[in-house]
Amino acid sequence: MVQFLKKNKEIGLLGIMQVLIFIVLAFGQWHKTSDMYVFAGVFLLQVISCIVLYYLFRKIFRNIEEEKKQSMLLKQQKYAEEHKKVKAQLDDQLEDIKEQVSHMLKNLQMNADKMSEKAFHEAVNEIISNSEQLYQVDFCDNKTIDAILYNKSLLAKSLHIPFDIQVQIPQQLNIAYVDLICVYANLLDNAIEANCQVDETQRMLKITSALKMNQLIVKVENAKPANLHIDKNSGKTTKTDTSEPHGLGLKILQRTAEKYHGDMLIQDKGHEVSVSVFMENVNVGTIS
Template identity: 30%
Template structure:
């Protein structure tokens, strides 16, 4: 077997290094493309949310002008007021804080929950400061938290024997100094349980559910936060501190 001289070894090493560099660049390019796509989606979502706020402010202005006109003309306003109550209630349900990305993400998941007959309530101060996270991480964190809650709540029968809604999700976000405390509680089947912060479920989608939990843990750890999962039998609670 012929021996390979030093020059040949150098050439082989350079070729291997070039191949490794090429592979690394390809992987990096794919990751960058994915991040750009996620950022573009977040920008589009932010624009949609801001447009909604603009349209809402315009609607409030129009309602105010109509009420003033009715008062000036001394017309019967009872029927009009009843009609506008529903519109005003819809406006009140908008989630508007100082964090547009958060508003968009929660609003989207709230609409999805409503479509699935899940009562969605929240306690989020209007003046809540912006959570200091990368936009992509913020979207992934809250999307996974709420997707898990929606999945669990949807597994519960829509109503009990008395016709009362059994599906619900409640999210609370508070801040103390530089820390944010996020709590999400939702209804669930008793078969879905948690021990030592790990999910145990008979659902076929358990793998995806577990993947969502891993993403939550990774993002929370990235920002030196904590996350705790609590099984309460027919309800489930996630508490995150950032």
């Protein structure tokens, strides 16, 4: 209990304020002190209590934000470890698969005239099947964003969501890693969640991102239910099903964009939505 109060001094101060208010009221009642003095004392203590309460809530919100940042960093570490592991495995297999595909292509070229149409198509399909084993793990030069894209591409694939990735981001940016994770992971998580609420035949997900004229642009387009509408100002959806929180990620995205003097733009197109995040004064290099 003592350790808890040491870490949360504001709570202890609030308790002291409430005790003092009780003492002032009791003292005034006992000594028949003028109501005006009692009122002034209580009012002063309440003002101090409000100030302490304000700082207490600020501390609580800071702790919540810090926990979110730590959670995102842990996610990034997980993404990076998975990405590194799979890439190492694929590097080991890459040369063998390339040799197999190359050998099959040579055989196809040498025997194409002698093969029937059916045999030709079967050979082509086998080459395609072997080539698909070379699953893409490098989407852009930036390792933080690349790990997120890889992780989300696997998730999208498992959920039968076509995922179009057009990202050209340099290896180093003067943006904190946690903010990069916040923007890319939140945008893609929201998009994948919305896709899961529509029929598989209607699902689509596209991310376009680039650094242009010191402005980082991240645009995510995805399918969604027609009755799911997003209110940018409140950061919430107007969907009648409120069993799951939908607005928190949008608020974080808006705050992150504003941190870099940017903004967030939402375009609701009925069965599709595009969310764009703009971050200004972004340069190639490490954050200071």
